[in-house]
Amino acid sequence: MSAARTKLVEMDEAIGVIKDGMSLTAGGFAHSHQPMALTRAIIRRGVRNLTIMGVAECWVAEYLAAAGAIGQAYMSNFMFEGFGRCRRFSEAVETGEIATEDHSHFGMICRLQAAGLGLPFMPIRAMSGTDIIERPGFEDAAAKSRRIESPFGGEAVRVVSPLKPDVAIIHAARADLDGNVQLFGATSVLEEQARAASHVIVSVEEIVSADVIRRQPELTILPGLLVDALVHLPYGAHPTGVYGYYDHDAAHLGEYYQASRDREATDGYLRRWVFEMEDHWSYLDAIGMSSLLRLRVDPALGSKLAARPS
Amino acid sequence: MTESLDVTRDELMAVAASREIRDGDLAFIGTGLPMVAAYLAKATHAPNVKLMFESGIIDPKPRELASGVGDYRLALGSPKIAGMAYALSLLQGGRVDLGFLGTAEIDAYGNLNSTVIGPYRHPKVRLAGSGGANDIASMAGRFVIIARLDRRRFVEKLSYLTTPGFLTGPGAREAAGLPGGGPARVITDLAVLGFDPASKRMRIEELFAGVTAAEVQERCGFELMKAPGIAESALPTANQLDLLRRVIDPDGIYLKP
Numbered sequence: 001m002s003a004a005r006t007k008l009v010e011m012d013e014a015i016g017v018i019k020d021g022m023s024l025t026a027g028g029f030a031h032s033h034q035p036m037a038l039t040r041a042i043i044r045r046g047v048r049n050l051t052i053m054g055v056a057e058c059w060v061a062e063y064l065a066a067a068g069a070i071g072q073a074y075m076s077n078f079m080f081e082g083f084g085r086c087r088r089f090s091e092a093v094e095t096g097e098i099a100t101e102d103h104s105h106f107g108m109i110c111r112l113q114a115a116g117l118g119l120p121f122m123p124i125r126a127m128s129g130t131d132i133i134e135r136p137g138f139e140d141a142a143a144k145s146r147r148i149e150s151p152f153g154g155e156a157v158r159v160v161s162p163l164k165p166d167v168a169i170i171h172a173a174r175a176d177l178d179g180n181v182q183l184f185g186a187t188s189v190l191e192e193q194a195r196a197a198s199h200v201i202v203s204v205e206e207i208v209s210a211d212v213i214r215r216q217p218e219l220t221i222l223p224g225l226l227v228d229a230l231v232h233l234p235y236g237a238h239p240t241g242v243y244g245y246y247d248h249d250a251a252h253l254g255e256y257y258q259a260s261r262d263r264e265a266t267d268g269y270l271r272r273w274v275f276e277m278e279d280h281w282s283y284l285d286a287i288g289m290s291s292l293l294r295l296r297v298d299p300a301l302g303s304k305l306a307a308r309p310s
Numbered sequence: 311m312t313e314s315l316d317v318t319r320d321e322l323m324a325v326a327a328s329r330e331i332r333d334g335d336l337a338f339i340g341t342g343l344p345m346v347a348a349y350l351a352k353a354t355h356a357p358n359v360k361l362m363f364e365s366g367i368i369d370p371k372p373r374e375l376a377s378g379v380g381d382y383r384l385a386l387g388s389p390k391i392a393g394m395a396y397a398l399s400l401l402q403g404g405r406v407d408l409g410f411l412g413t414a415e416i417d418a419y420g421n422l423n424s425t426v427i428g429p430y431r432h433p434k435v436r437l438a439g440s441g442g443a444n445d446i447a448s449m450a451g452r453f454v455i456i457a458r459l460d461r462r463r464f465v466e467k468l469s470y471l472t473t474p475g476f477l478t479g480p481g482a483r484e485a486a487g488l489p490g491g492g493p494a495r496v497i498t499d500l501a502v503l504g505f506d507p508a509s510k511r512m513r514i515e516e517l518f519a520g521v522t523a524a525e526v527q528e529r530c531g532f533e534l535m536k537a538p539g540i541a542e543s544a545l546p547t548a549n550q551l552d553l554l555r556r557v558i559d560p561d562g563i564y565l566k567p
Contacts, residue, residue, distance in 0.1 A: 029394065079438035081378030085437065094435065105440070105441050107444070109395045124402070125487070126448035129482065147487070155487070156487055157487070186391050188365070297382065301386060303382030
């Protein structure tokens with residue numbers, strides 16, 4: 001047997017496939033495992049007019065919106081736990097820069113699942129009777145969902161059409177060179193996103209040997225056959241966290257959130273933390289080792305405990 | 311009543327919300343007061359409630375209150391951690407008894423808006439969007455809304471109907487094909503509201519100590535019905551307050567003064 005060609009590539013090669021006008025879905029949930037290093041690199045490349053097919057990648061959507069990279073968004077919910085609205089994303093919707101098409105979370109998931117399974121539609125119980133169905137955004141209502149009679153009789157059921165992103169960007173814990181990817185903790189919508197997307201880019205905290213993966217294959221969320229490009233980006237989710245590795249950087253997220261109150265301050269943030277960084281390594285240097293080390297979690301708990309005496 | 315002076319509005323709401331949880335329920339819980347209410351219920355009258363979170367964390371035993379459903383500290387002691395699709399598939403499968411929701415706007419039928427203020431395509435304010443709220447309201451056996459009374463929140467007409475309550479009234483959920491039972495209660499900072507069984511319109515069911523029905527109506531943008539025999543809501547017990555303040559949320563993450 002010949003060894004499989006390695007999936008490991010440099011950042012530039014990985015994200016070079018992302019072009020103006022493409023559709024993009026991204027991993028992450030709340031302040032966890034958002035592919036932020038990949039997102040910063042996409043912004044630095046100046047990609048424009050992306051269509052987001054998003055579920056919980058609030059920080060990715062916010063940064064891309066702040067950089068003016070999003071034209072439209074199929075979405076279910078973008079907000080920051082503990083902070084509030086995604087201000088740059090929201091303002092871009094308010095000014096008409098970003099057109100939206102709303103769903104429930106499960107509505108988005110079902111559309112991604114339909115694409116992943118190669119099906120023309122997926123039945124769903126939720127969303128009926130609401131403006132999510134009745135008041136379309138940029139998409140024709142009849143192209144988004146219909147209510148049909150069940151072919152097996154007895155009831156009508158809502159169905160939604162597939163959404164197939166051109167590219168999925170995902171950050172996870174570790175992978176081997178074949179692109180077998182593992183993530184600990186809650187896994188958001190990664191599996192559905194990866195199955196749906198035409199091209200899957202994954203960044204990981206650690207590259208490990210195939211033996212490490214094969215010792216606990218039940219932890220693998222994406223087998224290498226679903227992964228097109230793998231990038232080694234330690235702290236690649238920063239300022240969000242990775243379960244079992246590091247907590248989200250609340251101070252840095254707060255710095256962004258404060259800046260996002262106004263356009264110029266946001267531009268200043270992007271200049272400082274995105275455009276002036278040559279690459280991910282200069283970003284980590286700028287954040288600083290002590291800041292990064294302080295975010296490390298207890299590997300047994302997967303998290304930090306608050307410093308409160310019991 | 312004098313004791314009520316020592317109890318904050320958040321505590322009253324958390325305790326009232328916890329009473330909505332029945333022992334043995336599978337409850338879908340979000341960030342904020344629902345988390346506090348759920349752990350209070352678990353520590354008191356509903357030790358067998360199972361909690362599920364949108365992030366895919368099922369029935370954990372965290373050592374301390376999480377700052378959100380994505381907080382890693384929430385995962386500790388969970389027998390199953392999966393993803394969002396898994397958590398929401400259990401909801402669609404009809405296994406979830408109860409969910410809690412917040413909202414930017416609510417109308418008399420318990421329909422909610424968390425999407426936009428103003429027109430959808432050019433909103434005055436873009437809000438977060440449904441997230442799992444529509445899924446919970448569509449599917450859960452019943453759901454409870456937690457919202458402070460305010461005429462801008464309790465409105466005659468929503469800017470956008472994100473999440474189904476009773477839609478346009480009796481029979482509307484059934485006609486739309488929504489299997490869940492719909493909204494059961496609305497926990498506010500002045501009163502516990504519910505829904506008239508015949509008309510499905512919102513009504514006053516319990517008042518917090520010292521509050522009048524007129525005060526509640528004054529802060530509501532639509533006409534509230536009155537349940538036959540409006541009760542005074544039971545004050546939190548010393549044990550409930552002690553649990554809230556010393557055990558569940560000692561740092562005041564969600565319970566604000």
